[in-house]
Amino acid sequence: MSAVAYDDRAAGYAVPLPTRRPERPRLVLVPTGDAVRRTPAPALRLTRAGRLAITTTVLLVALVAALVGLTGGASASGAPVTVTVEQGQTLSQVAAEHMSGTSLATAVAEIQLANGLSSAQVRAGQTVVIPQG
Numbered sequence: 001m002s003a004v005a006y007d008d009r010a011a012g013y014a015v016p017l018p019t020r021r022p023e024r025p026r027l028v029l030v031p032t033g034d035a036v037r038r039t040p041a042p043a044l045r046l047t048r049a050g051r052l053a054i055t056t057t058v059l060l061v062a063l064v065a066a067l068v069g070l071t072g073g074a075s076a077s078g079a080p081v082t083v084t085v086e087q088g089q090t091l092s093q094v095a096a097e098h099m100s101g102t103s104l105a106t107a108v109a110e111i112q113l114a115n116g117l118s119s120a121q122v123r124a125g126q127t128v129v130i131p132q133g
Contacts, residue, residue, distance in 0.1 A: 081130040091120045091128075098130045 031037075046054075083094055095107035102110070108120055114131040122128060 081132065083128050083130055085122045085124055085126045085128060087124040089122070089124070091117075091122050094122070094128060094130075 081098065083098060085091075085094060091108055091111060092104060095111055096104055099107035099110070110131045111117070111128060112120065114129045
């Protein structure tokens with residue numbers, strides 16, 4: 001048994017190769033109504049950005065809670081402090097005595113605002129409200 005090889009291209013003949021037909025789309029039956037299967041919802045996946053957002057939020061809430069705990073929250077003052085002005089005492093002296101944490105000018109201005117005073121003049125025996133905070 002012998003085999004002979006022959007190349008049609010060398011002789012100038014073009015042999016058409018068998019062509020494949022493009023595949024036609026196939027119809028698929030889709031169930032409807034009661035035949036439809038219920039698929040469970042996919043599990044929630046937490047991405048890196050989601051973990052970062054949750055961590056940042058938790059840290060901020062913890063920081064705010066720590067600050068509120070350390071500072072006592074909003075200055076919850078009880079009843080307002082009232083002072084009766086003594087003979088020869090000025091509003092600046094009252095401010096310096098009872099509001100030592102602020103500057104004298106600011107303390108005098110706050111006392112004036114709290115009491116509706118138009119000037120820094122006070123009389124002996126006058127009751128003055130000292131603002132807290």
